[in-house]
Amino acid sequence: MMLLNWANAAILSAAILAGVNTVDSHLITKRMPSLRVFLILPALIAAIYGSIILCLFPFPQGVDLVPLSLAITSALLRSAGIALFLFMMQTEEVSRIMPVVNTNPVLVAILAVPLLGETLIHMEWTAIFVTVAGAVLISVKPGVRLVKTWLGKPLIFPLIASLFLAGSNLTSKYALEYISYWNMYAIGALGMAFVFLVISVRPATLRHLRNIDQPKSTLSIQVCNESLVPVAGIFLYWAIQNGPVSLVSTIAGAQPVFVFLYALIISRISSTLLLEQGMGKGTIALRIISIAMIVGGITTIHLA
Numbered sequence: 118m119m120l121l122n123w124a125n126a127a128i129l130s131a132a133i134l135a136g137v138n139t140v141d142s143h144l145i146t147k148r149m150p151s152l153r154v155f156l157i158l159p160a161l162i163a164a165i166y167g168s169i170i171l172c173l174f175p176f177p178q179g180v181d182l183v184p185l186s187l188a189i190t191s192a193l194l195r196s197a198g199i200a201l202f203l204f205m206m207q208t209e210e211v212s213r214i215m216p217v218v219n220t221n222p223v224l225v226a227i228l229a230v231p232l233l234g235e236t237l238i239h240m241e242w243t244a245i246f247v248t249v250a251g252a253v254l255i256s257v258k259p260g261v262r263l264v265k266t267w268l269g270k271p272l273i274f275p276l277i278a279s280l281f282l283a284g285s286n287l288t289s290k291y292a293l294e295y296i297s298y299w300n301m302y303a304i305g306a307l308g309m310a311f312v313f314l315v316i317s318v319r320p321a322t323l324r325h326l327r328n329i330d331q332p333k334s335t336l337s338i339q340v341c342n343e344s345l346v347p348v349a350g351i352f353l354y355w356a357i358q359n360g361p362v363s364l365v366s367t368i369a370g371a372q373p374v375f376v377f378l379y380a381l382i383i384s385r386i387s388s389t390l391l392l393e394q395g396m397g398k399g400t401i402a403l404r405i406i407s408i409a410m411i412v413g414g415i416t417t418i419h420l421a
Contacts, residue, residue: 123360133349135375160313167306174299184295192308198281219370226363244417251410298354
C-alpha cells in the first residue's frame with residue numbers, strides 16, 4: 118500500500134469488483150439454478166477470509182463499542198446492497214444496473230460534509246456530479262427517455278441498493294477512525310457471510326445444488342472469482358481510511374467503465390456468455406461519451 122495513494126487504491130478496487138460482477142452476471146444468469154444457490158459459496162468464502170483476517174489482525178485495545186457497532190452496521194448495509202444488486206442481475210443487464218447503484222457517491226458527498234466534517238472545493242463537487250452523471254448516462258440506451266428508464270420498476274431495487282451502499286461508506290469512514298482497514302474488511306466479510314447465509318440457506322436451496330450447470334467448472338470459476346473480492350475490499354477500505362469518503366466513493370463508482378470494457382471484450386469472444394444485449398453504434402457512442410465524463414471527473418479529483 119505504501120506505493121499507492123487513496124485515489125489509485127479506489128480505482129484498483131473498482132476495476133477488480135467490476136470484473137467480479139461481470140463474472141457473477143454470467144454465473145447467475147447462465148449457470149446457477151437460483152440466486153440463493155449462487156450465494157452459498159461466496160458466503161462460505163467470505164466467512165473463511167474474514168475469520169483468518171480477524172485472527173491475524175485483532176481489534177486495537179480499548180476500542181469503543183460505538184465504532185464497532187457502526188462497523189457492523191456498515192457491513193450489514195453493504196451486504197444488503199450487494200444482495201439486492203445480485204438479485205437484479207438475474208434479469209437485467211449488469212451494465213444497466215451498476216450505474217444506478219453507483220449514484221450513491223452524490224448522497225455520500227452531501228452527507229459527508231455535515232456528518233464527517235469533510236470539505237470539498239467547487240472543482241471537486243463538479244467532478245463528483247460529472248462522474249456520477251457519466252455513470253448514469255452509460256446505462257441509458259439510445260431512444261429511451263431517461264425519466265422512463267429511472268422510473269421503471271426494475272430500477273427500484275438498484276436505487277435502494279444505492280442508499281444502502283452510501284450508508285455503508287459513511288459508517289465505515291467513521292469506524293475506520295478507530296479500527297484498521299483489516300479489521301473493517303474482516304467485519305464486512307463476516308457480515309456478508311451472515312446476510313448471504315440467511316438469504317440462501319433453505320432445504321430447497323440445498324436440493325437445487327445438484328442443478329448447477331457444469332458443476333465442476335462453475336464452482337471452480339466462482340471460487341477464483343470470489344477470491345478476488347477480499348483484494349478489492351481491502352483496497353476500498355484502505356482508500357476510505359486514507360482519503361475523503363466522498364471522493365473515494367466517486368472513484369469507486371467508476372465500475373461501469375470497466376464493466377463496459379469487460380463486456381465489450383467478452384461479447385467479441387462469445388455472445389452467449391453474458392445477459393448483455395448486442396450494442397449498436399449509437400449505444401457504443403453514448404457509452405464512450407459517458408466514459409469520457411467519468412474519466413474526466415476522476416482526473417479532476419486527482420488534480421484537485
